[in-house]
Amino acid sequence: MPQGPLQEIVIVGGGTAGWMTAAALSRFLEGACRIRLIESDAIGTVGVGEATIPQIRLFNAGLGIDEDEFIRETQGSYKLGIEFVDWHHVGSRYMHAFGSVGRDIGLLPFHHYWLAGRNAGTAADFGAYSFNAAAARANRYNRGAPSVAGLPELVHAYHFDAGLYARYLRRYAEARGVVRHEGRITRVERDGESGDVRQLTLEDGSVIAGQLFIDCTGFRGLLIGETLGTGYEDWSQWLACDRAYAVPCASADFTPYTRATARAAGWQWRIPLQHRTGNGHVYSSAHISDDEAAATLLAHLDGEALGEPRPLRFTAGRRERMWAHNVVAIGLASGFLEPLESTSIHLIQSGIARLLTLLPDAGMAPALRDEFNRQSAWEIARIRDFIILHYKATARDDTPFWRRARDMAIPDDLADRIRLFAETGRVRRDHDELFTEIGWTQVFLGQGIVPAAPHPLAGLVAPADLAGFLAQLQGAITREVASLPDHAAFIRRHNAANRQV
Numbered sequence: 138m139p140q141g142p143l144q145e146i147v148i149v150g151g152g153t154a155g156w157m158t159a160a161a162l163s164r165f166l167e168g169a170c171r172i173r174l175i176e177s178d179a180i181g182t183v184g185v186g187e188a189t190i191p192q193i194r195l196f197n198a199g200l201g202i203d204e205d206e207f208i209r210e211t212q213g214s215y216k217l218g219i220e221f222v223d224w225h226h227v228g229s230r231y232m233h234a235f236g237s238v239g240r241d242i243g244l245l246p247f248h249h250y251w252l253a254g255r256n257a258g259t260a261a262d263f264g265a266y267s268f269n270a271a272a273a274r275a276n277r278y279n280r281g282a283p284s285v286a287g288l289p290e291l292v293h294a295y296h297f298d299a300g301l302y303a304r305y306l307r308r309y310a311e312a313r314g315v316v317r318h319e320g321r322i323t324r325v326e327r328d329g330e331s332g333d334v335r336q337l338t339l340e341d342g343s344v345i346a347g348q349l350f351i352d353c354t355g356f357r358g359l360l361i362g363e364t365l366g367t368g369y370e371d372w373s374q375w376l377a378c379d380r381a382y383a384v385p386c387a388s389a390d391f392t393p394y395t396r397a398t399a400r401a402a403g404w405q406w407r408i409p410l411q412h413r414t415g416n417g418h419v420y421s422s423a424h425i426s427d428d429e430a431a432a433t434l435l436a437h438l439d440g441e442a443l444g445e446p447r448p449l450r451f452t453a454g455r456r457e458r459m460w461a462h463n464v465v466a467i468g469l470a471s472g473f474l475e476p477l478e479s480t481s482i483h484l485i486q487s488g489i490a491r492l493l494t495l496l497p498d499a500g501m502a503p504a505l506r507d508e509f510n511r512q513s514a515w516e517i518a519r520i521r522d523f524i525i526l527h528y529k530a531t532a533r534d535d536t537p538f539w540r541r542a543r544d545m546a547i548p549d550d551l552a553d554r555i556r557l558f559a560e561t562g563r564v565r566r567d568h569d570e571l572f573t574e575i576g577w578t579q580v581f582l583g584q585g586i587v588p589a590a591p592h593p594l595a596g597l598v599a600p601a602d603l604a605g606f607l608a609q610l611q612g613a614i615t616r617e618v619a620s621l622p623d624h625a626a627f628i629r630r631h632n633a634a635n636r637q638v
């Protein structure tokens with residue numbers, strides 16, 4: 138068993154996962170290890186990850202990246218949440234907005250008071266009490282504290298061009314000593330005794346040896362899957378979508394939110410960037426042909442298509458082990474959940490954070506590997522269940538795809554959560570799982586799961602007081618939203634790339 142500090146890290150793959158890993162390791166290991174990255178321009182990257190969740194700000198801040206510069210460099214925009222259109226029934230829409238909704242009173246989360254108000258006929262839509270959702274719908278954004286006392290700040294993530302982000306991080310990582318090797322890997326050699334990966338041979342014959350290998354090779358999982366034979370847990374019985382077409386179109390409505398519109402056999406995303414709008418149709422190939430899927434996408438763009446739709450194939454699921462031998466899989470090599478809640482880039486980020494926390498020395502203590510695998514498996518399964526909820530809790534029965542979704546058996550853990558909310562309005566959130574109580578609540582309610590009665594304590598507030606409280610809150614949000622600048626105007630002032638939005 139080798140001893141001593143880790144000295145050689147090899148990152149395999151230069152997509153979003155590879156360069157995020159390279160940037161973070163170069164920043165936090167501060168030269169303690171030699172870091173090399175191999176990528177092949179001939180193979181290319183997936184490059185369609187464009188919508189994120191607010192945690193990305195922590196990642197960028199950890200690297201010391203200036204927000205305004207980052208948005209300029211990546212043609213980015215602000216994202217306040219995701220609007221779900223036609224998910225519960227055709228004609229329905231709701232927002233899963235970031236940040237809080239309403240204001241908690243005493244012991245209880247706000248939604249119990251909202252439920253009491255709803256039952257008394259004095260409450261507006263749940264989203265009317267979310268500052269983020271109201272600002273998003275009005276196409277407005279501002280940074281910093283609101284002028285109305287008691288309202289929280291807007292909580293934002295970003296839309297950005299993933300290819301430009303990878304390029305930006307490449308410059309960052311190379312400036313901190315990461316050495317990039319261009320070329321296709323044609324041979325992987327393992328240690329005869331331990332089975333660990335020892336070295337990689339590139340097409341030009343050059344050999345790169347390492348102690349720890351980070352597999353960021355995308356869906357194929359060159360090291361974790363093809364070389365080490367780590368299996369893949371298939372979740373398509375719950376998440377039937379297995380293909381996508383992606384196409385950018387000319388910019389139109391520059392909204393500070395992502396839109397996810399349900400279609401007959403899947404759903405379509407719309408992500409506004411400064412120089413274009415990203416679009417994609419995620420669909421189940423068992424329910425619609427590729428030609429129909431591409432045609433559906435092209436028929437629902439709000440600007441001229443800027444190219445041909447690009448096909449992508451995937452299987453929802455995860456690697457059985459994300460760390461095997463001396464190989465840690467990060468990004469698509471470790472698993473994939475469809476981008477409905479924009480979680481893939483977050484999973485890259487949390488994989489990197491976990492690796493840094495559990496960083497091994499040359500001895501590769503198996504306990505570190507086991508803990509990494511335990512945490513990774515737990516995290517992605519909780520996100521999986523949250524995504525399944527969007528499909529399961531639908532009233533749609535207009536196509537075989539939606540009837541299947543509505544009638545499918547779901548993981549017991551998710552079934553328990555749905556029952557708890559439907560019967561009592563209580564939300565279960567385990568430990569530090571990604572989606573918060575308010576995230577679950579917005580999707581439960583948006584998907585038509587409305588508890589019959591609120592928490593008993595919410596009923597103790599006098600109806601007139603409750604109505605006054607709700608009206609005052611809604612009024613404060615409406616007033617504050619009206620005072621915010623337009624999203625495009627904010628970007629023009631602070632973050633405009635070459636082209637004006």
Ligand SMILES: Cc1cc2nc3c(=O)[nH]c(=O)nc-3n(C[C@H](O)[C@H](O)[C@H](O)COP(=O)(O)OP(=O)(O)OC[C@H]3O[C@@H](n4cnc5c(N)ncnc54)[C@H](O)[C@@H]3O)c2cc1C
Pocket residue numbers: 149150151152153154155175176177178180181182183184185186187188189299320321322323353354355356359381383417449451467468469470476479480481482483485
């Ligand atoms: C349809 C779709 C939509 C998505 N939308 C979002 C979204 O909105 N938000 C979000 O967070 N995420 C999204 N994602 C996920 C996101 O795109 C990925 O998480 C992200 O791009 C990371 O990809 P990656 O770096 O793991 O893999 P890739 O981009 O596939 O990169 C793989 C790298 O490995 C290299 N490579 C592979 N084999 C070899 C070899 N033999 N030799 C040398 N190099 C090799 C390639 O050259 C490349 O550099 C989406 C994914 C899909 C499929």
